[in-house]
Amino acid sequence: MSSQEQEHLNGAGFETRAIHAGYDPDPTTGAVNPPIYATSTYKQDGVGGLRGGYEYSRSANPTRTALEGALAAVEGGTHGFAFASGLAAEDTLIRSLMKPGDHLVIPDDAYGGTFRLVDKVVAVWGVEHSPAAVHDVAAVAEAVRPGQTRVVWAETPTNPLLNVADIAGLAEIAHAVGALLVVDNTFASPYLQQPLELGADVVVHSTTKYVGGHSDVVGGALVVKDAELAERIAFHQNAMGAVAGPFDAFLTHRGLKTLAVRMERHCDNAERIADFLTSHPAVGEVIYPGLETHPGHATAARQMRRFGGMVSFRVTAGREAALRVCERARVFTLGESLGGVESLVEHPGLMTHASVAGTDLEVPDDLVRLSVGLESVEDLIADLEQALG
Known part of the structure; x- marks a missing residue:
């Protein structure tokens, strides 16, 4: 054209x-x-x-x-x-x-x-x-x-x-x-x-x-x-x-062609989930640019329309507890990709980022990464609640 x-x-x-x-x-x-x-x-x-x-x-x-x-x-x-x-x-x-x-x-x-x-x-x-x-x-x-x-x-x-x-x-x-x-x-x-x-x-x-x-x-x-x-x-x-x-x-x-409407829902759901995780006793740190506590929040607010559909968090009890969260999730599918309509959960240290193990780029072993999809946010929060239980 x-x-x-x-x-x-x-x-x-x-x-x-x-x-x-x-x-x-x-x-x-x-x-x-x-x-x-x-x-x-x-x-x-x-x-x-x-x-x-x-x-x-x-x-x-x-x-x-x-x-x-x-x-x-x-x-x-x-x-x-x-x-x-x-x-x-x-x-x-x-x-x-x-x-x-x-x-x-x-x-x-x-x-x-x-x-x-x-x-x-x-x-x-x-x-x-x-x-x-x-x-x-x-x-x-x-x-x-x-x-x-x-x-x-x-x-x-x-x-x-x-x-x-x-x-x-x-x-x-x-x-x-x-x-x-x-x-x-x-x-x-x-x-x-x-x-x-x-x-x-x-x-x-x-x-x-x-x-x-x-x-x-x-x-x-x-x-x-x-x-x-x-x-x-x-x-x-x-x-x-x-x-x-x-x-x-x-x-x-x-x-x-549907990116704009999908991203709005991704962001809506991710914001709700970040707020939920922030107050959960099993979570030591929530990493989401939309949180005012995020060190890059001001930069993100200046150069992004909204803060995205990706949320990472660290589990207080360590690596094995993080793995249990990934294994117990049901609405969140255990998978390595991101950005789809369905929500995904993964353990970066053993999955997407296994190739950086033992290097300066190694990620924390208590880290869980979420790709927040377009499902009912109430169902997603309930799933995380039971997975963290």
Whole structure:
């Protein structure tokens, strides 16, 4: 879909862009949703004469094009890229931006999969990294290496400790040494937070999570504003080939259209659950940016629309008690993902963050992470009450 054909969306609200960006009703049939173009190959109008720019579905597919246009629109970018997974997006981005001998800063409580990619895959390639508390601008300033640091990588809120990074502050630090700021916006979603508007250069998503929203598709995304950077990413996306398939792109695009209404309910439920846990005697600490006691609350209030659907807490009685909470939950499903309509519970130390065990990024063993879904909040609270019992 050309930019000219989508000009009517300029200045439109988030919900309108999420529903209409990337695709106009089919001129022949009037179909309001993009078809699933289940094709690898396209007939060319003569040698080198591409019809609509399509030649092979690794390079481009109309269903993926619609999703990528919508992703760019909701993130306030100009170019979106859809991948087979969040880690495929991250790997492609790192290899687009970095070369052996370069350095990047990562969160000291990064998602375990990101840490594994950087520490076990990218490091072998010759890229160096340093963990830093990305919620502390001074710590990041100390970690960057002028002339060597090419990327400052932030999650905000972080996974699973829900630390909040000052995006504008980190952008200033990164740009001062000639580096780019990459923000993993998975936990917040484009509805709650707009990193590009705050100075970030690249936004990363695991679209498996809130964007897709229904635990039925795996995907990833990158969104940028800069045309030269977009060209580099597009080259590597095609050269490396870890693209979203047409059916995955269709499901992800469908999920994006309801993101705004889903996030409002996620936030409503998470706020109620955080309040409940705060007063429970078995809980030693509740970690949720919406609580005024959270050290990043003021920053989150400044750069987020609301505070999200993720809640972490530490169980007073320790590791075994935390494991019992995970095992006894019934409405909360024991599972490693997040951002779906159903509520999930997990023990990060043994599940999503097992890859950081024994490192500086190791998470507390009494920590429980909740992805708060869209169920009746009374049922969710009752389930936690019995699980903590």
